[in-house]
Amino acid sequence: MTTLEDCRALDAQDPLRPLREQFTIPEGVLYLDGNSLGVLPKAAPARIAEVVAKEWGDGLIRSWNTASWFDLPQRLGDKVARLIGAAPGEVVCTDSTSVNLYKVLFAALSQQKDSGRKLVVSERSNFPTDLYIAESLCRERGFTLKLIDAGELQGPDSVLTDEVAVLMLTHVNYRTGAMHDMKAITAAAHAAGALTVWDLAHSAGAVPVALNESDADYAIGCGYKYLNGGPGAPAFVWVHTRHAGKFEQPLSGWWGHAAPFEFTPHYRPAPGVGRYLCGTQPVIALAGLECGLDTVLAAEVFNGTNGAMAALRTKSLALTDLFIALVEERCAGHGLALVTPREHARRGSQVCLSRDEGAYAIVQALIARGVIGDYRAGDSQMPDILRFGFTPLYLGFEDVWNAVEHLVQVLETGEWRRAEFNRKNAVT
Amino acid sequence: MTTLEDCRALDAQDPLRPLREQFTIPEGVLYLDGNSLGVLPKAAPARIAEVVAKEWGDGLIRSWNTASWFDLPQRLGDKVARLIGAAPGEVVCTDSTSVNLYKVLFAALSQQKDSGRKLVVSERSNFPTDLYIAESLCRERGFTLKLIDAGELQGPDSVLTDEVAVLMLTHVNYRTGAMHDMKAITAAAHAAGALTVWDLAHSAGAVPVALNESDADYAIGCGYKYLNGGPGAPAFVWVHTRHAGKFEQPLSGWWGHAAPFEFTPHYRPAPGVGRYLCGTQPVIALAGLECGLDTVLAAEVFNGTNGAMAALRTKSLALTDLFIALVEERCAGHGLALVTPREHARRGSQVCLSRDEGAYAIVQALIARGVIGDYRAGDSQMPDILRFGFTPLYLGFEDVWNAVEHLVQVLETGEWRRAEFNRKNAVT
Structure with missing residues (x-):
């Protein structure tokens, strides 16, 4: 005992x-609920107060330059990258998990629109909001959402057939805590000609994730659970470099423009994951998220850069x-x-x-x-x-x-x- | 002199x-740049610090109930309503202006999809990001974006013909400060069978707006300009009650579900504007926005409820x-x-x-x-x-x-x- x-x-x-x-x-x-909302980093109150009083209050509009607001989504994204097996420049922190899921699923469906493949496969037990987003996008874009149990992904009767356009999974199940083998499942999906979309809401900051090593296509995740970013902190989005520069972003706002301050009349998407930015991001909330990310990255002291999660x-x-x-x-x-x-x-x-x-x-x-x-x-x-x-x-x-x-x-x-x-x- | x-x-x-x-x-x-980023309300640092330390730090996940986080988008929306000629329950504060524009333009195009009308009309001088969002939605959904000068909206050769599905305008031009007659233009658009989408980014908190009196269809606006909500504060979205309960919301996330805590497998949209909520909102940023809204509503002391803008x-x-x-x-x-x-x-x-x-x-x-x-x-x-x-x-x-x-x-x-x-x- x-x-x-x-x-x-x-x-x-x-x-x-x-x-x-x-x-x-x-x-x-x-x-025991850090999987729902992480606790408060000691550094957060002072940092948030500084952003409020100095960057907003004193700096005002000048802080776009003096406080580098424009770099925030990428700078924080680079920190997230160290926790999910991604490289610098591949991740941005922005919007909510659901909005980001919409963007990446939209992009994946656009890539498959001429493939004749009509199925989006996900788990029956996936987080409901992911299914809601998929339901609406599938209906809108002429795909069918097929819900399965995890066991159906493997073996001779696998649902991963040449009808599947996208396999959309949450890496760690929100309810059971069961984790998928991202690398094996991604390989199986690719072998069947499907693209993969991974939701890392219960993975980022919780378990090691190896997006590039797993050869995944798209991923999104949450900032306020294991990343301790504060209630409703901005989420993140990653895309594999083989899709960067090509994928479609339906939410084509100014912050994702190739030349955001030129105010040109036509949208020209930024290269890479930067195009997943849309409107102006909540600067104060991003400051909270950065404090949370730093608490997780502190574990790199034991294991070197990119080694916090191990x-x-x-x-x-x-x-x-x-x-x-x-x-x-x-x-x-x-x-x-x-x-x-x-x-x-x-x-x-x-x-x-x-x-x-x-x-x-x-x-x-x-x-x-x-x-x-x-x-x-x-x-x-x-x-x-x-x-x-x-x-x-x-x-x-x-x-x-x-x-x-x-x-x-x-x-x-x-x-x-x-x-x-x-x-x-x-x-x- | x-x-x-x-x-x-x-x-x-x-x-x-x-x-x-x-x-x-x-x-x-x-x-002289409150039209870009409003100044800091004195109440904001203390209120934001309270949300960080007490609601996040002490309350943790319990604050969904004890601090009524779930009500925030509606509660703040009701405050915005008093500034834009809307009624309680018609507005929610959420996401960014661009994301909200995507939602409302999507909804308006959905309503017109069987009308045979194929044009979305906007001004050449509209805010570029609005045009980017429209450009992408039009391409995706088989509409054409037609850019015009303001003068073309009136007279015998008006562009408002039976080909127009949606007229999307920014009420006050970001560059020139010129303001449209919302009521007259909405009437002209309706007479032509078109729906109207109004961007109030440079109107809310700046000039009186009368959405219901103007019989407008959809509106969105910004929280960090004249509403003093802080850098990147959440935006707002309004829909006329005649469309409430019917309009389509592409970003179908959990917070816009009719029963958000039941985690049902299928999306069932909340009645009214509540369905325009999607993922989890930045609670700390919403607290900043509320302080900003209160500074404008303080002018009601001279003129009664709904009278601040006059x-x-x-x-x-x-x-x-x-x-x-x-x-x-x-x-x-x-x-x-x-x-x-x-x-x-x-x-x-x-x-x-x-x-x-x-x-x-x-x-x-x-x-x-x-x-x-x-x-x-x-x-x-x-x-x-x-x-x-x-x-x-x-x-x-x-x-x-x-x-x-x-x-x-x-x-x-x-x-x-x-x-x-x-x-x-x-x-x-």
Whole structure:
């Protein structure tokens, strides 16, 4: 049996432990929801205040030059690139994840429009908003969205046929934490003549991603989850250099123009990923995102440039392994089931549990104790889920022990049943 | 001749004078560029710091409920509505102006797709990014973008024929400051069977706008110019209630879903303008925008709810009238020409001057003196322009005097010629 002392010993030996000093975490909170909204970097309040008072307040319009606002999307993009296996100049930070997905899926469909291929394949369990964007683009552009289960991507009956134009997948599933083999799946898609679009919302800052090594085509991701960029921080978008200079950008705004300050009457797209910029970006929000990116890049101190995620991954797997082991040791007999894959190669940086009843109330009871995870409702294929994100930047092994200790108490005292009773019988 | 004392007397009598106390304006700066980026509201640094430290840092994911993040786009939209002649529930603040233009033009073209009408009409002198967005959407959806001069909208040879699907105009021209008669032009467009899309980037917070009274169809606008929302602040979008519940939104993300937290597999658009939301919005940037909106709404104290712009308009016209008069009295013989219409009904809240040579250098010389306006390069139809924005919220009559005094000195001393010489002969 693992003990609290074992966990403390692991923390004492953990070389990444000092990284948590980069964050302000509220007193009494054990935060297992960094997969939904990352915590506040200590540097962010001062940096944001500086942008507000000096760049906006004092600099005013002059800050386009003096504070290099125009370079922000690329400068931050270069930082993201170091976390996702991309090269400088291949990524920009801009707009929201959904808007960026629209851009890249539009571009991929444009490339395939004369191929006779009419299918966009995605997973039934993909993040709903990705499916909404695909649904609307497919209808508009004469494609059909085909939803499948992950198992159907492989083997002799694979859905990856010569009818498939684009394979659009989320690398790490938002609900189960299951991770795809990006390289193998991309190779299979390419062998079938399809292009790949990867959503890295639960990957960037959470697991190593190797976009160029995987030979992926397009990718987008989120700035406010594992990248700690702040609520609604701008997202990012990447495109493989073989498509750069050719892909179509439907949202053809001034910031993506080849000569943005010339105000020419016709649109001439910037070379490369720069054309994925559209309108004026939220400068203050970009400043928050940069502080978040720097917290993750701080792990490069252990592993060199581009090496942050490899260093973080080792700890992430140790944390999730420990959580799984402790739940199995200490919560047996309480009806919990493990949803997230045990196999390291298939696991993101979260662990999800399911239960026939009470998942919502258990999460609420944990939140009342300051242990913040979240709940995702089930559907015809998946039970209700308790979701716990493990961010190696600011979580330690004793934190994992404490989380399980609270879970044990919630289950054994039955306090979640009181929460459930109150919810069901609320006087409204 | 108008004197400095006359200007001081006007300030002393100005009931709106206290409104400037809402802003932090840098020492030594006379800011005539609020049409490009509004100044910093005094309330913004503290409010933004609160959102960062409390809502993000302490509240974390709980702030979706405790800080009502989900309501922000609508809550701010209701504030914008009071400035543009719209009703509560008709406006949301979200994304960038360009992205919002894409949404509304897409929606309008969808409504016209079976009408047989194939033209989108806009002005040759419209803001280039609006034309870029239209260019790309027209190509994609089988329409033709026809660029015209404003005069071609009226009379027996009007371009508004039964071939026109959509008339897309910017209400106040970014370069000349000329304002369209929204009501008359909308009526003419409707009589021809066309829908109207209005860009209010240089109108919202600058001039009274009456969207519902004008019977307009779609409108979008900018948050960081006259609304003082901060660099890259989210933009806004409005749709007439007759289209609400019917219009198509191509960027079909989770925040515009009818039941955004149910994570259903298919997109079901929210009723009304709410469907124009897409992905997660920058919460910190929205907080800055709200501070900016409040500075404009403060003018309601003189005129009641929805009355802010009427109060501000009187002063705005007095400021631009004074600037024109002083330039004519004091800069005669220096080759300046007036570009902005003299007629009040056709003038926005800026005054533009042109000159055969030196416009860029004169603007630079003024900026070196702390008088910040901007320069817009000419083209085949329009000379180079010196652009001066007059924001009645924080500019007074003595400011106008001082601006012209600096302009006189720059012209009379010829210091702009030195700037021009240095620019042309720069050692690079």
